[in-house]
Amino acid sequence: MRLWLRLMACLAMLCSIPAAHAEPLEVMLGGERFYLEVVDDPASRRQGLMGREFLAPDEGMLFDFPSSTTPAIWMRNMLISLDLLFVDEQSRLVKVFTDVPPCDAPPCDIYRVERPIRFVIEVAAGTADRLGLESGMVLNLGRITRQPAPYQ
Known part of the structure; x- marks a missing residue:
């Protein structure tokens, strides 16, 4: 019985892990359409794309942080x-x-910048070079930039 209770507790914890928002955010990056899963709470940010074996060329994840955040990604x-x-x-x-x-x-390795930012976008390796994305460019992030990130 004790093992059964442990298994049920583990299952309950797994079911309570927040997932990315169900509807992906449609954005334009380097003139191409992308569909990004949005994660904007601590638990879903920690999970990110861990465990994924594949990411389509037009998919990714957008981490939405509270204003004035200097996130560190690993x-x-x-x-x-x-x-x-x-x-x-x-x-x-x-x-x-x-x-x-x-x-x-x-x-x-830890990846970060020295100044506050709002978003980190993860896309398949090679995407930035393929699209010619460079520092200083303004991205079209659609509806996400019209609302402040929730404070977490």
């Missing part, structure tokens, strides 16, 4: 390489990290 438990796009409150691309590899075990 690739622990990732299975695929990604491009990381750090974007400020005005949708300006602040920094691009390309072909960021997964990290199997700590210590993992």
Whole structure:
């Protein structure tokens, strides 16, 4: 009976892990349409794309942080390489990290910028180069930039 209770507790915890918003955000990056899962709470940000084995060329994840945040991203438990796009409150691309590899075990490299930003976008490795994305560009993030991130 004790084992059964532990299994039920584990299942309850797994079911309570927040998922990305069900409807992806449609944005334009480098003139191409992308569908980004939006994560805007601490638990879903921690989960991110961990465990994913594949990311389509037109898909990604947008991490929406509270204003004045300087997030740190690492690739622990990732299975695929990604491009990381750090974007400020005005949708300006602040920094691009390309072909960021997964990290199997700590210590993992930490990716961050020295100034506050609002978003980090993760897309498949090679996307930033393919689209010619560079620091200073303004991205079209659609409806997401019209509302402040929830304070968490």
